[in-house]
Amino acid sequence: MVSRENYKLVKAHLQYLHEVGQLSASSLQRNWFWLRHLLLWAGDTLLSKAAGIRPAFPVYVSSLSGRQGEKGLAVVSQKKIIFGAKRFFLWAKSMGFIGYAQLPAAWIETLRPPRFTSPSEEHVYVTLEEAQKLATYPVDPLDLALRRDQAAVAMLFLSGARSMAFVTLPIQAVNIQARCLHQWPELGVRTKNHKKATTFLLPIPDLLAVVDEWDQMVRSKLSPAASWYASIENHWGEQGLMETYPGENRNQMLAKRLRRFYAVAGLPYKSAHKFRHGHAVYGLQHARTMADYKAVSMNLMHHDIEITDSLYAPILSDEVKERIGGLSTNSTNAPNDELADIITSLSNVELSKVMMIIAKRLEG
Secondary structure (H helix, E strand, O other): OOOOOHHHHHHHHHHHHHOOOOOOOOHOOOOOHHHHHHHHHHHHOHHHHHOOOOHHHHHHHOOOOHHHOOOOOOHHHHHHHHHHHHHHHHHHHHOOOOOOOOOOHHHOOOOOOOOOOOHHHHOOOOHHHHHHHHOOOOOOOOHHHHHHHHHHHHHHHHHHHHHHHOOOEEHHHEEEEOOOEEOOHOOOEEEEEEEEEEEEOOHHHHHHHHHHHHHHHHHOOOOOOEEEOOEEEEEEEEEEEOOOOOOHHHHHHHHHHHHHHHHHHHOOOOOOHHHHHHHHHHHHOOOOHHHOOOHHHHHHHOHHHHHHHHHOOOHHHHHHHHHOOOOOOOOOOHHHHHHHHHHHHHHHHHHHHHHHHHHHHOOO
């Protein structure tokens, strides 16, 4: 049985996130889904006494079943549930609610996902080599659909844009010469939480060439308000570009088209979001200063660099290990080698801190 007091306080927290945090209705719904697990875990025990509940919340979350009875929730789902709970407790403590002001800050800090020793789905990303193979795969120049999909994979990797934002980009929001995208909701771009930002494309010549070729074609045939990832009509065996505004399920159509294009190119399928991961990994691997790290984070439209680190630190663990080993130019750098061997055992939070230290060291 769920405690009514817990339920009311969680609802008050969601109201705070709406009124002060300015979260959208869809974000509130996701947060409610995550916080329901907190209520079920506590049962009829007040959440102000959460520090004494066993099993501990992260352990409880790691034991939950996935979809269709699969063993374990996806790693990314576990993170969101646990970090959602952590935000709730920080809020309740800061507001001084009875019982919550006394919650130890050290206990709240223990609310983090368990360490995972096996590879997980979230560590999958599109590499530059994969993006280049797709973007340069020979396609029939008369097949507009495949040419569009080829331009899409190049743009997804170069921009790191989320799929819904990408498929709703109007032509006027794309500036290939300046290598930038205006991800502005007022232009019709559907961004996460209605954020507005001008983001930039990676300077990778062969991918930019593919994107530029498609850009010139759609500009010559469609209005500036038309979709850059244009709809295509078939009439008596001939294909043509359409002015149709993208519908609500346009990103699902993109997923189907990508799956087909992967099959044509003979490569294992990876979703549009894995191109975003690939963009981030490429950017972070080439970052050499804290300013570079911040730029990558901003280009992903993350409001805080810690979000970027928490998502991509596990993927970059090998990169961190290599850089640790190369910090010293001294031939007797055994301490660095020893430290590098420990990298793979660190948590995401610890890896994030290491990445920042490395960037500061390199910057200095």
